[in-house]
Amino acid sequence: MLRRRTAIIVVAALFTAALLLSLFTHSTGVVRNDPARNIWIPPELTMPVELQVAYNDAQIFFHYRWPARQPHVFTDLLRYSQGKWQRQLSTPIGSDPDGIYEDRLAMMVDDGSVPEFQRYGGYITVGANMRDFTGSGPDAAHRRKYLPATRRDPNEWYSIVDQATLESQRRAGYFLDLWHWRAHLSNPLGRSDDQHVAWYRLYDSGEPLFFSNWDVDKGQPRWMFDLESSGVRALRWEDVAGGRRDESQPYYLLAATAVPFDATHEWGEGDVIPGQVLREPSGSRDEIRVHGEGRWADGYWDVTLVRALDTGHPLEDKVLRDQGVYSIALSVHRDARASRWHYVSLPLQLGLGRQAELMATRFSGPTPDWSRVDTREVTLFYPGQVSWKHLSSARHAGSKYIAKGVPVKYRHKETQLAQYGVEMEFDREIRRQWALSLIAGVLLVASFVFSVSLLFRHRED
Amino acid sequence: MGPYHAIMVHFPVALWTVASGIIFFRAFSDGSLARAFDRVLVPLLLIGVATGVVSYTLGLLVWSPDTLQATPLGRNHMIAASWSLCTWAAILFLRWRVGEMVWEGRVNRLIMVGFGALGASQLAATGTLGGHLHGAPAYLSELMRVFGWDVYHTFYSPTWVLLVLAVAIVAMPVLAIVTTRGRAARSQRQEASK
Numbered sequence: 315m316l317r318r319r320t321a322i323i324v325v326a327a328l329f330t331a332a333l334l335l336s337l338f339t340h341s342t343g344v345v346r347n348d349p350a351r352n353i354w355i356p357p358e359l360t361m362p363v364e365l366q367v368a369y370n371d372a373q374i375f376f377h378y379r380w381p382a383r384q385p386h387v388f389t390d391l392l393r394y395s396q397g398k399w400q401r402q403l404s405t406p407i408g409s410d411p412d413g414i415y416e417d418r419l420a421m422m423v424d425d426g427s428v429p430e431f432q433r434y435g436g437y438i439t440v441g442a443n444m445r446d447f448t449g450s451g452p453d454a455a456h457r458r459k460y461l462p463a464t465r466r467d468p469n470e471w472y473s474i475v476d477q478a479t480l481e482s483q484r485r486a487g488y489f490l491d492l493w494h495w496r497a498h499l500s501n502p503l504g505r506s507d508d509q510h511v512a513w514y515r516l517y518d519s520g521e522p523l524f525f526s527n528w529d530v531d532k533g534q535p536r537w538m539f540d541l542e543s544s545g546v547r548a549l550r551w552e553d554v555a556g557g558r559r560d561e562s563q564p565y566y567l568l569a570a571t572a573v574p575f576d577a578t579h580e581w582g583e584g585d586v587i588p589g590q591v592l593r594e595p596s597g598s599r600d601e602i603r604v605h606g607e608g609r610w611a612d613g614y615w616d617v618t619l620v621r622a623l624d625t626g627h628p629l630e631d632k633v634l635r636d637q638g639v640y641s642i643a644l645s646v647h648r649d650a651r652a653s654r655w656h657y658v659s660l661p662l663q664l665g666l667g668r669q670a671e672l673m674a675t676r677f678s679g680p681t682p683d684w685s686r687v688d689t690r691e692v693t694l695f696y697p698g699q700v701s702w703k704h705l706s707s708a709r710h711a712g713s714k715y716i717a718k719g720v721p722v723k724y725r726h727k728e729t730q731l732a733q734y735g736v737e738m739e740f741d742r743e744i745r746r747q748w749a750l751s752l753i754a755g756v757l758l759v760a761s762f763v764f765s766v767s768l769l770f771r772h773r774e775d
Numbered sequence: 776m777g778p779y780h781a782i783m784v785h786f787p788v789a790l791w792t793v794a795s796g797i798i799f800f801r802a803f804s805d806g807s808l809a810r811a812f813d814r815v816l817v818p819l820l821l822i823g824v825a826t827g828v829v830s831y832t833l834g835l836l837v838w839s840p841d842t843l844q845a846t847p848l849g850r851n852h853m854i855a856a857s858w859s860l861c862t863w864a865a866i867l868f869l870r871w872r873v874g875e876m877v878w879e880g881r882v883n884r885l886i887m888v889g890f891g892a893l894g895a896s897q898l899a900a901t902g903t904l905g906g907h908l909h910g911a912p913a914y915l916s917e918l919m920r921v922f923g924w925d926v927y928h929t930f931y932s933p934t935w936v937l938l939v940l941a942v943a944i945v946a947m948p949v950l951a952i953v954t955t956r957g958r959a960a961r962s963q964r965q966e967a968s969k
Contacts, residue, residue: 317954318954319880319882321950321954322882322883323882325947325951326885328943328946330889331943332939335939335940336940339933340924340932342933343932343933344933709841711846711849729927730927733847733925733928734846734847737928741845744929745844747931748844748854751932751937752853752854752857752858754940755861760861760865761944763866763869764951765948765950766951767869768951769955770873770876770877771873
């Protein structure tokens, strides 16, 4: 039989051990990847992007530099396997296991015509049940970004306002300019794709930078590499799997040099041809260019984009002016991830010669001297599955601040938002575990105090 | 209810802070001042727990339960507040039920000090999280991060730890009951043999 004093020590030790165990193991055991529910959590929840901005009388230059362990320059590959050509149609959940998804950098720009964007950034474009959200269903592939006022009910994707209203909104500047640099589909052309977000994520007018190489009827590619100029008819799967790139071989198919697909050729297992053919764009789609070369080296992408301050397409591109202040928000896809598995920034105010969070440097001449331009490190974060519907609902404690127009930065940091984004994806599981932990803690204290009260009151012989 | 909650929490915070000071003082001193302080401990804790219950209830009315439990900060504030209230109620129970025997011997005193420190820590965490929720974060959260708790992560235990806790919850009173009954039975046998 234990002595009273020993029993007290054992009980106290049990209690202390239980407390320490709870402390050292807390917040674990729930968050795990679950592809069946479209859940995949990146190992790093935040990442930096270095940003420099300079402008002259006619053009504005954005220089971006961001870390990436390796470049991913392939996307949408057609692969000959088991005697037929196959196309991967589904978006990878998280990092593509074969490393086949291109790196991307996007930037949304506004001139103040979308006031919520200045305060909440890209969150306002994320409606309810967006594609690749948990439980969004197989019919959600088309549910992409849109602006709240383009819907009668901002939380209902299908309640689009009438065409006349959409056109009036566009004339009033109610859209976000979207610069979209892509390592495969735009960089080889020395371009960035040019899009905008209004009732949908739309492409600017003009000829696109790429078109599909997939012949649906025949189930085979339309075009292939020219053996004479490229040295190959097709790439080999083992050369590209994992995102690798053989520098001696082409990694994109160019309309100007591609040749019609030869179905009579004896194709071998693992032959690979790009699923998109690049071409020279035109019109508003051709306004953003890569200055110099967008390239990856030593673990970093360095990309400089340049565009006219006024492209002459005011219904698709935001017109930028000296002494203007604009809002921008960045996003990066890396590590062969697509769709919502990206990193995003909070909105950042950009001043062209005016005081702002980041002041663009004015220069004269054709190109800026980047050594004289301020560098701003912007923290990007994994946003999880947080929709504008949730943020503006009573369920979000900050919705009353949103109603008052309080900017997101006033209440939240990027690291915090990243963590909140992850917890939102496991909301039900974490709440259950949290409630059980709360009860267990109460019972533990009650059990301990009951035990020591018995032992304290009991005197030794 | 936010402003009323903010007003009301001053009472348990002040009373429990004083109580923790008294516990530490009494644990290390048998002087007349320490004994005098100890005599007011039970009423102090009683008022603290009573105002704590009112504060806790008001806190539950600031946001709807669904809103409060939808964010890590809300959940953490609620779990810290629940545990604070529970710990201080437990200290009240212990001091009231056991009386001055809680100060008998080094082990008893050490347990009281540990309990007081636990209650004070939980109180500090609850206040810090409340400040965060109302948009006034304190650097104390950085200190909490050093001790292993990032306040932006919901505090919860994995299932296997909950099972271990369940074992501890059952084992502690069983051990206490077996020890006290065994001793009592032996005493009775010894009495009878005399």
